[in-house]
Amino acid sequence: MKENRAGLVIGLIVALLGATVTGAQEAGDPAVIILDVEEDGGVEGPDTPVGPVRWGAPLIGGVPEIRGKTIEEVFTENSPLFPPLEGLPEEIWKGQTCTNCHEWTRERICEQATNYLNPDFADNLAKEHPLGGTFKANLKLWAEDGCR
Numbered sequence: 842m843k844e845n846r847a848g849l850v851i852g853l854i855v856a857l858l859g860a861t862v863t864g865a866q867e868a869g870d871p872a873v874i875i876l877d878v879e880e881d882g883g884v885e886g887p888d889t890p891v892g893p894v895r896w897g898a899p900l901i902g903g904v905p906e907i908r909g910k911t912i913e914e915v916f917t918e919n920s921p922l923f924p925p926l927e928g929l930p931e932e933i934w935k936g937q938t939c940t941n942c943h944e945w946t947r948e949r950i951c952e953q954a955t956n957y958l959n960p961d962f963a964d965n966l967a968k969e970h971p972l973g974g975t976f977k978a979n980l981k982l983w984a985e986d987g988c989r
């Protein structure tokens with residue numbers, strides 16, 4: 842079993858889907874919060890990740906939605922462009938910030954990013970969630986350099 846769910850607050854989804862799983866975190870208010878995060882940063886840059894990637898420095902390459910933001914800003918400000926699980930209704934994931942479903946800390950993001958260095962996790966890198974792959978490729982570059 843691959844440890845690829847670090848930081849995930851699965852309770853939210855479970856609650857929204859109406860399923861009950863023992864041990865799942867309480868979802869609190871299951872209402873979907875639609876946040877207006879339509880901000881077109883418009884930062885110039887290539888559409889492929891460029892290293893070195895540093896925690897406190899803006900990402901240079903990748904989809905326009907992440908360019909010019911730090912890793913932390915992506916997690917606190919962005920919304921996914923692709924669903925975390927295939928077939929998940931849009932009202933559950935669209936317009937939500939990452940932090941609504943995840944409790945990522947720098948440490949956990951580093952752990953996840955370090956997984957991407959392992960060939961066993963190639964499948965994870967290929968998954969479109971959250972932002973089409975270029976964000977995870979940036980995370981991989983960050984981990985390659987020791988998550989600095």
Ligand code: HEC
Nearest residue numbers: 845916919920921925933934937938939942965966968971
């Ligand atoms: C609606 C809830 C939800 C939102 C919002 C969400 N995620 Fe996720 N995310 C998930 C779930 C569920 C998984 C686990 C998918 C799996 O195991 O295949 C996941 C997995 C991930 C992974 C691991 C993917 C992998 O296979 O390596 C990363 C990284 C991630 N999310 C980042 C983000 C980021 C960044 C955002 C915001 C732009 C975000 N998520 C928004 C639910 C969400």
